[in-house]
Amino acid sequence: MNHSNRIHNWEFTPLGDPRGYIKPHSIKELWFHTGTKCNLACGFCLEGSSPSDKRLLTPKFEEVKPFIDEALALGVEQFSFTGGEPFLAKDIIKILDYASKFRPCLVLTNGTEPLIKRIDALVQLQIKNQHPVSFRVSIDSPIEREHDMGRGEGNFAKAFVGLRLLHNKGFNISLARHMAKGEDTSVVERQYQALFALNGLPLSMHMVAFPDFLAPGAISNVPHITISCMTKYQTQQQRENYMCANSKMIIKKTDGMQVYACTLVDDDDDYFLATTLAKSMTKTINLKHHRCYSCFALGASCSEM
Numbered sequence: 001m002n003h004s005n006r007i008h009n010w011e012f013t014p015l016g017d018p019r020g021y022i023k024p025h026s027i028k029e030l031w032f033h034t035g036t037k038c039n040l041a042c043g044f045c046l047e048g049s050s051p052s053d054k055r056l057l058t059p060k061f062e063e064v065k066p067f068i069d070e071a072l073a074l075g076v077e078q079f080s081f082t083g084g085e086p087f088l089a090k091d092i093i094k095i096l097d098y099a100s101k102f103r104p105c106l107v108l109t110n111g112t113e114p115l116i117k118r119i120d121a122l123v124q125l126q127i128k129n130q131h132p133v134s135f136r137v138s139i140d141s142p143i144e145r146e147h148d149m150g151r152g153e154g155n156f157a158k159a160f161v162g163l164r165l166l167h168n169k170g171f172n173i174s175l176a177r178h179m180a181k182g183e184d185t186s187v188v189e190r191q192y193q194a195l196f197a198l199n200g201l202p203l204s205m206h207m208v209a210f211p212d213f214l215a216p217g218a219i220s221n222v223p224h225i226t227i228s229c230m231t232k233y234q235t236q237q238q239r240e241n242y243m244c245a246n247s248k249m250i251i252k253k254t255d256g257m258q259v260y261a262c263t264l265v266d267d268d269d270d271y272f273l274a275t276t277l278a279k280s281m282t283k284t285i286n287l288k289h290h291r292c293y294s295c296f297a298l299g300a301s302c303s304e305m
């Protein structure tokens with residue numbers, strides 16, 4: 001696509017209507033992507049992560065620190081980390097050590113060996129630093145066979161080992177799950193709570209449900225979001241709650257560290273905003289990506305804030 005077509009596509013839907021947009025108002029939460037390297041290789045992964053994947057690279061502490069410092073000056077309230085599997089990142093403990101001196105942290109993990117191996121180092125952080133590090137573990141389905149079909153045999157049991165370990169060491173835990181089309185949410189949540197009871201985990205554990213976001217670069221035939229959709233069907237409060245209104249995500253590519261609009265759009269260069277947080281805050285986010293429709297229609301969000 002040439003430059004002017006690309007800009008037109010960014011600003012207008014194929015029918016020529018101006019796209020709905022979000023103007024950022026704050027950075028309450030700053031996300032770091034730890035790279036698309038993962039010990040698992042799940043077919044459904046929205047990041048396309050696997051043991052050999054290099055679409056997004058793993059940042060070092062020295063590359064992350066300037067963004068932590070800048071975010072603190074901009075009033076950030078939490079640092080959050082996603083991957084890939086964050087506990088494969090060599091510097092993750094050093095990064096969490098620095099970040100949790102200043103703000104609470106949240107790490108998204110598959111709960112298996114890479115996390116389990118780091119548990120003692122994480123306990124030390126909890127003892128010495130002022131702010132807590134919390135964990136969100138992925139359990140895609142309350143049915144072991146369904147989780148393991150996506151993640152590989154034995155990984156349901158391992159993730160529960162990780163969850164129990166974290167809980168028994170006193171960490172806050174939450175859970176990420178898949179949301180099936182037409183599901184009866186209260187029935188699904190009761191199935192999870194039965195598992196929590198069996199594993200000695202808190203029945204009130206927070207669960208974050210995600211629709212199928214498809215693989216990176218996938219084309220999805222969802223409705224386009226126009227300005228009138230955003231004003232007719234969403235309140236100002238809803239617009240302010242979009243992740244791209246109050247958070248950013250830092251990723252590392254071969255050409256360096258980059259600020260992206262949110263955790264869900266790192267496969268589209270149009271969402272590369274800047275190389276500093278301050279500059280990224282001046283950029284309007286157009287809702288062009290197919291995953292934006294999940295935010296619009298389902299209120300999808302990776303945030304727990």
Ligand code: SF4
Pocket residue numbers: 022242243244245261262263264265285287289291292293295296
């Ligand atoms: S996916 Fe959601 S949060 Fe991200 S840019 Fe689109 S609307 Fe904003």
